[in-house]
Amino acid sequence: MTEKYGETYGDETYEEKHAYEVVVVGGGAAGLSAALVLGRARRRTLVVDAGEPRNTPSAHMQGFLSRDGMSPAAFLATGREEIARYGVELVRDRAVDAVRDAAGEFDVTLTGGRAVHARHLVVATGLKDELPAVPGVAERFGRDVLHCPYCHGWEVRDQAFGVLATSPLSVHQALMVTQWSKDVTLFLHQVGEVELSDDDLRRLAAAGVEVVPGEVAGVVVEADRLTGVRLADGTVHAREALFVAPRALPRNDLLLRLGAELRETPFGAYPVIDERGLTTVPGLWAAGNASGFAEQVINSASRGYRAGAAINGELLFADLDTTVTAQSAGRG
Ligand SMILES: Cc1cc2nc3c(=O)[nH]c(=O)nc-3n(C[C@H](O)[C@H](O)[C@H](O)COP(=O)(O)OP(=O)(O)OC[C@H]3O[C@@H](n4cnc5c(N)ncnc54)[C@H](O)[C@@H]3O)c2cc1C
CATH class of the missing domain: 3.50.50.60 (FAD/NAD(P)-binding domain)
Structure with missing residues (x-):
C-alpha cells in the first residue's frame, strides 16, 4: 500500500491509476459533450473542471433546442450525471500545466502538483469576459x-x-x-x-x-x-x-504551452483547428469557446461531440496500426 495526495494505492501505482486515454480540461457544454461520446465509446476518460462556466451570471440558458430557458447550472449538472453513467471520471480541479512527452502523449498538472496522463488532450476551457x-x-x-x-x-x-x-x-x-x-x-x-x-x-x-x-x-x-x-x-x-461588448479573453494558456498555433482575431487568439477540432499539435484538441469566440452552448456541445468521436477513431486506428506493425515484425 502506498499513499499520495491523500489517496491510498494497492496493486495499482499512482501513475497507473491516473493514466487515461483522454483527459478533457473544462467541464462546460463542450467538455462534457466530448466526454459523453468518449464514455459511450468505452474510452477511459477524465474531465478536469474548475467549475466556472461562462454563463454563470445568467439564470436561464436560451436558444438550446429542447433546453430553452433551462438554468445553466441544471444543464451542466445533467451533463455530469450523464457522463458518470458511462464511467467517465470528473474532478473539480484546475489544470495548471501540460507537457507533451517523447511518445506524443500528455502529462497534465493539476493544482497542488497532482498529475494525470493522457494519450489525447481536449482543451475546452472556454473564455473569460472582461467587462x-x-x-x-x-x-x-x-x-x-x-x-x-x-x-x-x-x-x-x-x-x-x-x-x-x-x-x-x-x-x-x-x-x-x-x-x-x-x-x-x-x-x-x-x-x-x-x-x-x-x-x-x-x-x-x-x-x-x-x-x-x-x-x-x-x-x-x-x-x-x-x-x-x-x-x-x-x-x-x-x-x-x-x-455591452466585453473583451473576450480566451483561456488558451495550455494550448500555448503545448505549442499549438494560434490565429489572432478581433476577439482574441484562438487555436488553428481542423473541422474536427484537432489543433496543429497531434493529439491536442480544442472545443467550445476555447476554439472560437462565437460558439454558443449548442455549438460548443456540438464541437465537443465532434472532437470526442474523432478522438475515438484516432485511438482505434492507432492501436490497430500498432498491432499490425507488431504482427508484421513477428512474421518477418
Ligand atoms: C452572461 C452570459 C449569458 C449567456 N447566455 C447564453 C445563452 O442563453 N445561450 C447560449 O447558447 N449561450 C449563452 N452564453 C454563451 C455560453 O456561456 C457559452 O457559449 C458556453 O458557456 C461555452 O461553453 P464551453 O464549454 O466552451 O465553456 P464554459 O461553459 O465557459 O466552460 C468552460 C469550463 O472550463 C473550466 N476551466 C477553464 N480553465 C480550466 C482549467 N485550466 N482547468 C480546469 N477547468 C478549467 C471553467 O471553469 C468552466 O467550467 C452566455 C454567455 C454569457 C457570458
Whole structure:
C-alpha cells in the first residue's frame, strides 16, 4: 500500500491509476459533450473542471433546442450525471500545466502538483469576459446588462435599450439589437464621434438609433432593476437594458504551452483547428469557446461531440496500426 495526495494505492501505482486515454480540461457544454461520446465509446476518460462556466451570471440558458430557458447550472449538472453513467471520471480541479512527452502523449498538472496522463488532450476551457470598468456593469451582467441579443434579446424585447460603446465595433451591436427593440440609444462613452464612419452614421440614422456622446459614469439601479444610464456630466438617460461588448479573453494558456498555433482575431487568439477540432499539435484538441469566440452552448456541445468521436477513431486506428506493425515484425 502506498499513499499520495491523500489517496491510498494497492496493486495499482499512482501513475497507473491516473493514466487515461483522454483527459478533457473544462467541464462546460463542450467538455462534457466530448466526454459523453468518449464514455459511450468505452474510452477511459477524465474531465478536469474548475467549475466556472461562462454563463454563470445568467439564470436561464436560451436558444438550446429542447433546453430553452433551462438554468445553466441544471444543464451542466445533467451533463455530469450523464457522463458518470458511462464511467467517465470528473474532478473539480484546475489544470495548471501540460507537457507533451517523447511518445506524443500528455502529462497534465493539476493544482497542488497532482498529475494525470493522457494519450489525447481536449482543451475546452472556454473564455473569460472582461467587462468595461463602468460602475454597476459587472454587478448587473447577465441580468439587465447584456452582451448577446441571441441569448437575452427576446426576454427584453421592446424595452428601452442602451448600448455602451467600447470601440467603433459597438455600432454593429447597436444595429443588431434594433431587431429586438426600436428604442435604442448608443452611448459613445470613450469612442469619439469622429471614429464613426459615414456608413456607420447613415445606418444608425436609418435604424433610428440615437447617438449620445460623452463618457458613461455608471448605471442607475432602482428596486434591483436597471432604470438608467448616467453620464459623467450628471445627465441620466432612462434605459431598461444595457448592451455591452466585453473583451473576450480566451483561456488558451495550455494550448500555448503545448505549442499549438494560434490565429489572432478581433476577439482574441484562438487555436488553428481542423473541422474536427484537432489543433496543429497531434493529439491536442480544442472545443467550445476555447476554439472560437462565437460558439454558443449548442455549438460548443456540438464541437465537443465532434472532437470526442474523432478522438475515438484516432485511438482505434492507432492501436490497430500498432498491432499490425507488431504482427508484421513477428512474421518477418
Ligand atoms: C452572461 C452570459 C449569458 C449567456 N447566455 C447564453 C445563452 O442563453 N445561450 C447560449 O447558447 N449561450 C449563452 N452564453 C454563451 C455560453 O456561456 C457559452 O457559449 C458556453 O458557456 C461555452 O461553453 P464551453 O464549454 O466552451 O465553456 P464554459 O461553459 O465557459 O466552460 C468552460 C469550463 O472550463 C473550466 N476551466 C477553464 N480553465 C480550466 C482549467 N485550466 N482547468 C480546469 N477547468 C478549467 C471553467 O471553469 C468552466 O467550467 C452566455 C454567455 C454569457 C457570458
